[in-house]
Every structure is written in structure tokens, then in C-alpha cells.
Amino acid sequence: MTITFIGHGYVGLVTATVLADFGNKVWVVGHTKEKLDRLKKGDPIIYEPGLKELLQKNLKANRILFTSDYSKAIPESDVVFIAVGTPPKNGGEADLSAVFKVAEKLGKHIKPGFTLVSCKSTVPVGTNIKVETILKKVKSKKAEVAVASCPEFLREGSAIYDTLNPDRVVIGSDSKKAIDKLLELHHPISGKRVITDLASAELIKYTSNAMLATKISFANLISFYCEKTGADVENVLDAVGIDKRIGRIFMDPGVGYGGSCLPKDVNALIKIGESLDIDTSYLKGVVNVNSLSRSNFTNKILNVVKDKKIAIWGLSFKPNTDDIREAPSFYLINELLEKGYSIRVYDPAAMENFKKIYGKKIQFGKDPYGVLKNASALIILTEWNEFKQVDLKKIKKLLKKPVIFDGRNIFEPKVMENFGFSYFSVGRKAISPPRHSEGV
Numbered sequence: 338m339t340i341t342f343i344g345h346g347y348v349g350l351v352t353a354t355v356l357a358d359f360g361n362k363v364w365v366v367g368h369t370k371e372k373l374d375r376l377k378k379g380d381p382i383i384y385e386p387g388l389k390e391l392l393q394k395n396l397k398a399n400r401i402l403f404t405s406d407y408s409k410a411i412p413e414s415d416v417v418f419i420a421v422g423t424p425p426k427n428g429g430e431a432d433l434s435a436v437f438k439v440a441e442k443l444g445k446h447i448k449p450g451f452t453l454v455s456c457k458s459t460v461p462v463g464t465n466i467k468v469e470t471i472l473k474k475v476k477s478k479k480a481e482v483a484v485a486s487c488p489e490f491l492r493e494g495s496a497i498y499d500t501l502n503p504d505r506v507v508i509g510s511d512s513k514k515a516i517d518k519l520l521e522l523h524h525p526i527s528g529k530r531v532i533t534d535l536a537s538a539e540l541i542k543y544t545s546n547a548m549l550a551t552k553i554s555f556a557n558l559i560s561f562y563c564e565k566t567g568a569d570v571e572n573v574l575d576a577v578g579i580d581k582r583i584g585r586i587f588m589d590p591g592v593g594y595g596g597s598c599l600p601k602d603v604n605a606l607i608k609i610g611e612s613l614d615i616d617t618s619y620l621k622g623v624v625n626v627n628s629l630s631r632s633n634f635t636n637k638i639l640n641v642v643k644d645k646k647i648a649i650w651g652l653s654f655k656p657n658t659d660d661i662r663e664a665p666s667f668y669l670i671n672e673l674l675e676k677g678y679s680i681r682v683y684d685p686a687a688m689e690n691f692k693k694i695y696g697k698k699i700q701f702g703k704d705p706y707g708v709l710k711n712a713s714a715l716i717i718l719t720e721w722n723e724f725k726q727v728d729l730k731k732i733k734k735l736l737k738k739p740v741i742f743d744g745r746n747i748f749e750p751k752v753m754e755n756f757g758f759s760y761f762s763v764g765r766k767a768i769s770p771p772r773h774s775e776g777v
């Protein structure tokens with residue numbers, strides 16, 4: 338099959354590369370020359386484990402091609418995926434301008450005969466119908482076009498694995514031809530097939546992300562109860578999660594959810610609800626707890642660390658990605674900079690992206706230990722594997738004061754106590770906290 342992806346971000350590039358690896362010819366359409374030049378040379382631009390190697394392999398085989406020219410890619414294609422960004426507008430609703438713009442551009446080049454166009458981008462209910470209207474308005478008379486919603490559920494950090502092994506493939510369309518085409522395309526991919534109508538497919542994606550955000554905010558809410566009562570949030574959630582109706586997965590207390598999807602999609606769902614006259618206070622509560630989990634953690638630091646030199650491990654919104662969009666680290670770093678703290682940071686993948694924003698306002702280290710010297714505290718914001726079994730003796734030696742704030746609960750409090758750390762995590766008892774007035 339010949340396929341086009343419009344957009345080469347975390348969704349477009351990964352999915353395009355995996356489909357090329359199955360033997361399809363895949364065009365990727367972008368709109369920035371410099372980025373397209375890098376992609377043509379095998380530089381994926383984003384960091385995603387395994388992507389560079391897979392991209393280079395398929396470039397060599399001539400199965401994946403990059404262009405800004407719609408007239409090269411679209412007329413050859415059986416399937417066109419729109420995978421452009423749908424970022425939040427100021428009010429929180431999804432900005433669909435890129436989706437509609439590319440629909441108009443691609444529609445003009447659809448070949449005579451059948452072409453399927455599908456939104457991989459996360460879009461509100463009704464968007465695919467609007468895309469269809471645009472396509473039908475601009476296409477040639479002989480071109481036959483059908484639309485389908487095929488939302489994407491990959492997770493950054495394991496995007497290639499998820500593309501090959503999704504829990505489900507959702508296909509929403511009124512056109513049997515479109516559904517059959519997508520079933521054929523997904524043949525080598527595992528996962529349960531969910532065939533449905535357009536509106537349901539579009540809503541499934543927002544519902545999934547709202548549920549994921551709910552699980553994190555629920556865990557954080559319970560962590561607040563634990564901190565006030567002396568209970569241990571991990572024990573509480575472990576026991577609660579044994580119940581099969583509830584489950585433990587993704588109920589992770591910490592510094593809150595971030596990234597390019599959960600915050601924007603929950604806010605977009607609130608806006609969709611408001612436009613439909615639905616009470617959205619439940620979802621607003623999810624957002625509110627997320628903000629509280631960040632400020633609660635930051636306040637612990639502000640209350641304890643008086644000598645304002647600190648080290649931070651982890652900037653990306655989660656491990657195994659360089660994506661920093663809406664990362665909790667932004668909130669925390671901005672708060673601490675405003676209060677006059679000097680900050681040294683280390684992250685295995687996201688530092689280049691952070692440098693573009695903070696420049697010299699914070700210092701960047703080359704390895705985790707390098708940023709600790711003379712710092713009054715270490716703050717952990719992302720649970721990268723490389724932080725989980727670090728040399729605690731070495732950390733204690735390098736830090737000016739043995740104080741750790743763990744925003745992802747990666748260490749056991751008992752172990753930290755045995756090593757002589759003051760240890761502050763989320764929803765668990767603080768270990769040997771210095772008296773408030775003393776500070777560190």
C-alpha cells in the first residue's frame with residue numbers, strides 16, 4: 338500500500354516508520370525545510386527509543402520518503418493520515434486550524450479512484466465530518482474519498498512497541514470501504530479491533546485520556562489524605578488496586594500528569610462539555626488536583642530548603658522521552674527561580690529542549706552526580722530508570738546536606754532512613770525532617 342502521513346511528530350513519524358517497515362511505501366509530508374532535510378538524513382529530530390535505527394533502515398530501503406510537496410505524495414496514496422498537532426487555544430479548546438489547513442491542501446491532490454483520509458490527531462467530535470466536507474469541496478470530480486477516525490493511543494517512550502502492540506485499534510467510519518482499508522492496513526498489528534461510528538471513535542480517545550488523568554489525580558488526592566493522617570499512599574493504593582474492578586496500573590501519585598496529551602485533552606473535553614451544556618465540574622476537579630499535586634510538592638521544598646542551591650534530576654514529563662511539553666518540571670523550576678534558588682539540572686534526553694527555553698538561567702550537568710556538588714537538596718521529578726539504583730553513598734557525599742525530595746516515589750523510605758537521608762516523597766511519611774525553623 339502507499340500511505341501518506343501529514344506531520345512528523347511523535348505520532349506521525351513513529352507510525353509512518355513502523356508502516357514503512359512492514360513493506361509499505363510511506364510518504365511523510367512536512368512544512369519545515371530544515372526539519373525535512375534532517376529527516377531525509379535519518380535524524381528523527383525527536384527522541385524515541387529505537388526510532389533512529391528503524392528510520393535509517395527504512396530510508397535505506399527507500400520505503401519512507403519526506404517532502405513538503407503534496408502533489409508528489411497524495412496522488413500515489415491509498416491512505417492519507419492527518420497527524421498534525423492539535424494544541425490548546427488560550428481558552429483550552431483544541432486548535433484545529435492545522436487539521437483543516439492540511440485537509441484543504443491534500444484534498445486538491447487526491448487521485449481519481451478511492452482514497453481514504455483518516456485523522457490520527459486527537460480531535461473533537463464532528464471534526465472528521467468537517468474534514469470530509471472540506472475534502473469534497475476541493476477534490477476533483479473523479480476522486481472518491483471517505484473519512485475515518487483512527488485515533489492513536491501510543492505512549493511516548495514506548496511508541497514503537499505500542500504501535501506494533503496496541504491494546505486496541507479503533508476505527509470509526511460510516512464507510513465500509515474505509516473500514517476495510519484500515520483493517521487491511523492494520524493486519525500485521527496486534528490488538529482488539531473496535532469498529533464504530535465516527536463520533537464514538539473521536540470520543541473514545543478523549544475518554545481514554547480523561548480516565549488516565551483521573552487515575553493520576555485520584556492517586557494524588559489520596560496522597561493528600563495520607564500525608565495528613567500518616568498513612569502510606571503506596572500501601573493504600575496497592576491494596577485498593579488488587580480489586581479487579583479498580584486495578585493498580587497508572588494510579589501513580591507524584592508531581593502530577595504533564596505531556597502534550599493529558600493536560601490538553603482534559604481541558605478540551607471540558608470545553609466540549611461546556612459547549613454541550615454538560616456540567617464539567619468533575620473534570621475540573623481532576624485538573625485542580627493535578628495543580629495541587631505540583632504546588633504541594635513545591636511547598637515542601639520551599640518550607641525545608643533555606644540554603645537556595647538545589648539539584649534536579651529529570652525534566653521530561655515522563656521517562657524515555659525528550660518531550661517537555663507541560664512537564665511538571667516547568668512549574669517547579671519557575672517557582673524556585675522566582676524565589677531566588679540557583680538550580681542545576683540533569684536529564685538523560687530533555688536537556689537540549691530545556692536549554693532553548695531557560696538558556697543560562699539554570700545550569701545543565703553532564704551526568705546525575707555532576708550536578709549534586711554542594712547542593713542543599715536533590716529533587717527528583719522524572720522516574721528515569723537510571724535514577725532508580727544510584728549510588729546512595731556517593732549522593733550523600735556529594736550533597737552539602739543529605740536531603741532528597743522524590744516527586745515520583747522511586748526510593749523506599751526505610752532504605753533512605755538507613756542511609757541517613759532526610760527524605761520527602763509523595764503521600765508517605767517524611768524521614769527525619771529537620772525542624773521547620775532550622776531548614777537546610
Ligand SMILES: NC(=O)c1ccc[n+]([C@@H]2O[C@H](COP(=O)([O-])OP(=O)(O)OC[C@H]3O[C@@H](n4cnc5c(N)ncnc54)[C@H](O)[C@@H]3O)[C@@H](O)[C@H]2O)c1
Nearest residue numbers: 344345346347348349368420421422423435458459489493
Ligand atoms: N504524542 C503522543 O503521545 C500522542 C498520542 C496519541 C495522540 N496524539 C495526538 O496526535 C496529534 C499529533 O501529536 P504529536 O505528539 O505527534 O505532535 P507533534 O507536535 O510532535 O507533531 C505535530 C506535527 O505536525 C506538523 N504540522 C503542524 N502544522 C502543520 C501543517 N500546517 N502542515 C504540515 N505539518 C504540520 C508539525 O510540523 C509536526 O511534525 C495530536 O493531536 C496529539 O494529541 C499524540
